[in-house]
Amino acid sequence: MILDVQGIEMSYGALKVLHGIDLVVEKSETFAIIGPNGAGKTTLFKVLTGEAMPTAGTIRHNGQDITKLPAHQRARRGFGRTFQVARVFNELDLRTNVVISIESRLRYSGGNPGPWWRWKPSRDVQAEADEILDRFGFPRRRWNDEAGYLSHGDRKRLEFCVALATKPEVLMLDEPTAGMSPSDRKEMTHLLARLKAETGITILMTEHDMDIIFELADRLMVLNFGEVIAMGAPGAVRDNPTVRKVYLGQDHQHA
């Protein structure tokens, strides 16, 4: 297993939002966390990314305890992350966004981003950034555009480039299609499916769109009021009467 989470509890003052969550994510698996609003998905996600410290429980990555590691150290261990509302370096151009990520990886992984006085990224770094942008469908003529001018969908795609440039082992996606148009949503689903097939990357995601979950996830977990009410393969979870009652409703009976 790549990620072993045991007994995660989280409280905000007197309010307990996570009640002893256990979950295990296997290598190359796509694991989804779903649940109604206020179920504790975001809090659990933040605990897993290192943005919030749990009040109890442990998180192990490849057998090592990472519960207390801050976000940047988790990133260095191979965790990539995207946000619900895509976060990129808005004032910088597309290429620099990806270059920053590659240079950071080189710095912590024993590589060499080049001497400090070189005002341009090294050729290798530029080539890698260009390859990533190209792979994610950004035409060359847009590489020098400021990221702040991108549409929401494009910004999400760029965020993927930034996250993947660190070559993560686990990709954590917080609602990857939130706020997207139907066509962007479809494109993002294709992109994720392709990524999964091509790289075998482990994906841990939260998502509201059930069609995407059922298309991509190998296993999923349903949270309600901070407790796990179901976990398993999408088909089994979909047919679980409790899940249908509290979250899916009748629409997805035959989805």
Place this chain on the structure above:
Amino acid sequence: MNRAAQAALLLFLLLFLFAPFLVNPGLVFLAGFAMIQIVFALSWNLLFSYAGLISFGHAAFFGIGAYISAVALRDGYEIHFVLLILVCAAFGALAALLVALVVLRRASGVQFAVLTLALSQLIVVLIGYSSLLGHDEGIAAIPRPAIDFGLFTVDMNQPLTSYYFVLAVCLLAVGLMWLLAKGHVGRAMRAVRIDAERAAFVGIDVWRVRVIAFTISGAFAAVAGAMLAPWSQIITPDYVNWLQSAQPLFAALLGGAGFFWGPVVGVIGLSGINYLTRTFAGLSEVLVGASLILVVLVAPQGILGALKQLARRRGGRTPGGHA
């Protein structure tokens, strides 16, 4: 950076290069002073515009350089002046590192700014108690050094030589800061400023980047201070005071804080206002205040920001990169 800004910077460089042949000695002195303020303002902006930290007490590091240099020159220490500049840089860096290690653990926003201000004001008070540093009167009649480079000697007692030495050191400092800002260290700093959380998720240690930025910034501020001692030949606690700390902020606001060259334009603008109003007591402050209000209202991104906006409108496309 668009062509108008490039042309303006080239013009400024030429004016600085030929100032001793174009203007009277009084203006040459002001030009040297402006160059030193440019290094100081750029060191501050490296922190603000690149690492996203605002320091209200940056004059403390400027003062450290200025006082070390002034005392060494006044007391005739047997130290090569270039080495003395490096010693000042080291002390500026060390002081900044200590402040960063203590303050940045807890704060990075307004609290950080206020704490830096408090620390710099503390230094002003301490100077007032120190006879070595000349109490409130400061250190006057600082001798200018003759710097032996083996093959030649740069005698700062010669006005022309002195000017070009200051120009050379300032150009070198600006060049080093530019390289740093444009290189991968500068890119990591900008990532931290734009979105610290996003930066952390690509593995950037935000705290470490900020500490490094503050240390480097302190070193360059001290270099600027070190150059002022032989140039102005008088150092007073005014150079450590909050008003001196505010100068880079004014310059960055006026020129454009989001641009590496913004503070350069700002310092030249402020120096121009000061020079043109020198015979009218108080008018300079009124004009500086008025132009800052005007800039904030009309061109919040400063003069270079307004030029960029103009170029964007005329070009009708989205320009890339950071000027």
